[in-house]
Amino acid sequence: MPELPEVESARRNLERWFQGHRVVRAEADATRIFRGAQRKKFSELTGRVESLDRRGKYLLLTFEGGRGLLAHLGMTGKFLRRPEGQSVPHSHARFHLDDGHVIHFSDYRLFGRMEPAPAARLHQLEAIQALGRDPVADGLTAQQLQEVMGRSRMDLKVALMDQGRVAGLGNIYVAEALFRSGLHPARKPASLSPEEWARLTRAIHDTLSSALEQEQGEDPVYLEENKSENPFLVYGRAGGPCTTCKTKVQSIVQGGRTTHFCPKCQPKRISKRGKR
Secondary structure (H helix, E strand, C coil): CCCHHHHHHHHHHHHHHHCCCCEEEEEECCCHHHCCCCHHHHHHCCECEEEEEEECCEEEEEECCCEEEEEECCCCCEEEEEECCCCCCCEEEEEEECCCEEEEEECCCCCCEEEEEEHHHHHHCHHHHCCCECCCCCCCCHHHHHHHHCCCCCCHHHHHCCCCCECCCCHHHHHHHHHHHCCCCCCCHHHCCHHHHHHHHHHHHHHHHHHHHHCCCCCCCCCCCCCCCCCCCCCCCCCCECCCCCCECEEEEECCEEEEECCCCCCCCCCCCCCC
16 A cells, blocks of 8 residues: 555655646546545646645545545545656556656556545644644654653554654654664553653654666556565565564464564563663
8 A cells, every 4th residue: 555655755756746837627427535535626627737746545635616625545646747658557546748658647446535625624624633743744753753642552563654643654664764773663652761762763863765777767556566676674575584584473463454574573571671
């Protein structure tokens, strides 16, 4: 599933594609990506794009004339730019530009979401108001992370995936951050020491920065597609050797999602001082 780095990469691509151009026609198919929204309003999204923001895993586009669009990539959604007349598989919504290109929203599993709304209301929509801190847009300190996690009884990994606490992190990048910080995914937030909170916060920022550096190019390829190469340190490597110590990577199920971790680099047992 696209997480913060993939959505931020999509935002940067869209910003570049729309810059200096106008949308001359917008069209969308009658699919479930408009569930709960007025699909017919999508055709009104023409003219220049005045701003393009990201909050967590959501994109917020404002068009001239006070029109706006909330977009979520879901599990397989992506924006692609192609010359007019070139077909794109699973294209469900399209922006036709004045330079002869079309920006397609392609989503073969249809878990993505489009919601046209007045530009002035985008940041007040329930989905956006429910989000917690965005590590990139808002910044995130160790103290802030500890405060938003509170004394949750959830496993550390499950709590970090809660979008109401930290916006944009998902299964992949939480696993990567926990690996980088040497923290077991089943630890409880209340068990972390101040040094561990600092280490985890640094790991979150390092993980996102590394991913954003890799997320270059206009045609995103997700890990599950076409057997693409796995660029991650621990995610998706269950059964194989740890990239650091060569110990066999293990997996467990947490919150309905598969978690990958190294039992040696991320020991669950801690000392009384909270050190590994």
